[in-house]
Amino acid sequence: MRLTRSLVPTIKEIPSEAQIASHRLMLRAGLVRQTSAGIYAWLPAGYRVLQNIARIVREEQDASGAQEVLMPTLQSADLWRQSGRYDGYGAEMLRVKDRHERDLLYGPTNEEMITDLLRQSIKSYRELPQNLYHIQWKFRDEVRPRFGVMRGREFLMKDAYSFDLDQAGAVIAYRKMMLAYMRTFRRLGVQAIPMAADTGPIGGELSHEFIILAPTGESQVYYDAAFETIDTSPAAFSFDSESDLERFATLMTTPYAATDEKHDEAAWAKVANKREGRGIEVGHIFYFGTRYSDPMGLRVAGPDGSQVIPHMGSYGIGVSRLVGALIEASHDDAGIIWNDAVAPWKAAILNLKMGDGTCNAICEDIYAKLAGNALYDDRDDRAGVKFNDADLMGHPWQIIVGPRGAAKGMVELKRRATGERVELSVEDALAKISG
C-alpha cells in the first residue's frame, strides 16, 4: 500500500486513555480505534495483523485434523437453558430480545451450539471423532474492560470443540490440540507455556492455559526453562501417532509450570533452571467429558448398539488478544517490533526524497517487486518523520532510499529488531528480505 492512499493514522502523543504499552502502541501505530468501552474497530494495518494471526491459527488447526466451520454470533437462549448455563452465566452474557420478545444472546462461547449441531447430525460411533473450530467474534460484557484489545468486550476467538466416543479418545484430541497450540505460538514468535488451570464456568476435569511472558502480564508465572528447548515440530511428533502424542503430553506436563494461584514453593525450589515473570493467557484448553453432551441429549450408537454419550473438549485461542499480547512481548521505546510472520507488511519503503527522479524510480521498482508485502512511505515528509513512523509501526524491514545511495544504485536495509543497517543493491536487499 502507498501510505498517502492509506488510512494509517499514526499519532505522536501518548493517548491518555491507554495505560499499557500494547494499547498505546496500537493506537499510536494506527492499528485500532476504540468505538465504545472495550470495543474496537480494526484499521487496515491492524486488520492485516489480525488476519495474519488468524491464518497461522487456521493452518495449524487444519494440520491437526480440525475442520473449520462458522457459527452465528447470535444464539437462542433455549440452547443455553438446556445446558443449564442460561441462568448460571451471569451478567457477562449480553442478552437481547428480538421483535417477538424471544430471548437471544450474543455468544460468549459455543459449546451449546456445537453440541446441538452434532446431535442433529451424527448418530453412530463411526462418525467420531470430530473436531470442529471457527474463528469468530465473541462478546463478554466485562465489568471493567481495559488494556485495549487484551480485555475487550468484543473479541475474536478461535474456538474448537472435540467429540469422541470415550475419555481415552477425548484425551487424544486434547493432546492433539496441545501440540497444535505449541506449534501455533511458536510460529507467532512467542514462547507459550501450558499451565494446569482451573476449569471455571466451562466445567470439566482437565484444563491447561497457555501463557506467554510479558512484563505487563496479568499474573505472576513460574516455569522450568526445559520448556524452551522442547522441539514441537512435525519431525518430533506426529498427530497420527498415539505414542508420539503421549510422549509429547508427558514432556508438556512434567516440568514445573504454575501461575501464582497454583504456585508451590516446595516444588519450585527443586527446579534447576527457573523462569519467572508476568504472564498473559493467550489460549485455554478443556476436557469436560459429558458436561454438555449429556444434558443436551447428544447420543450415538456404540459398537454394541447401546447409546453412548460422547466426550467433549473445547479449545480457545484469543486471536484479537494475541495482537496486544504479541506487542507486549515485543516492543521498545520507539514502537512495535513485529515478528515477520504477523507483521502487517514485511517491509516499509522509505523514500527520503519524494520527487527526486532516481529515488522515486528505485522506490517504485521495489514496491512493484514486493507485490503487496510492502508499505510505501510516499509522503512528502522529512526523513525523521518517516524513520519514526516506521519504527513505531514495527515493520520487520525498512528499505531506506535516499539521494546519497540512490545515485550509486544503493539502498539501506534496516532490521527493526536489531537496528542493524546495511547498504545494499536493490537486488541484494530484496533477496535478503525474501530470504
Place this chain on the structure above:
RNA sequence: CGGAGCGUAGCGCAGCCUGGUAGCGCAUCAGUCUGGGGGACUGAGGGUCGUGGGUUCGAAUCCCGCCGCUCCGACCA
C-alpha cells in the same frame, strides 16, 4: 459491583475556584525556505465547551439529572 476522576478544535491540555467576546501546543490547509531521526517562517480553517434542565441581565464556569469514557479494587479469555 464498590470507590475515585474526567468530558472544552483531530490529539494532548489550560480556562472553571472568584460568571462578563473560546485559548495554548501539536496536527490540518495554503505559500516560501528546507531536506538522512517528528525542521523554520508567514498566513488560514476548524468549537452548538458531552447532554437536558435550573439559577442569573449574562453560564465552559454555579446547582440538579442523564449519557459517555478512564483509573483503583473485586471479577475475568
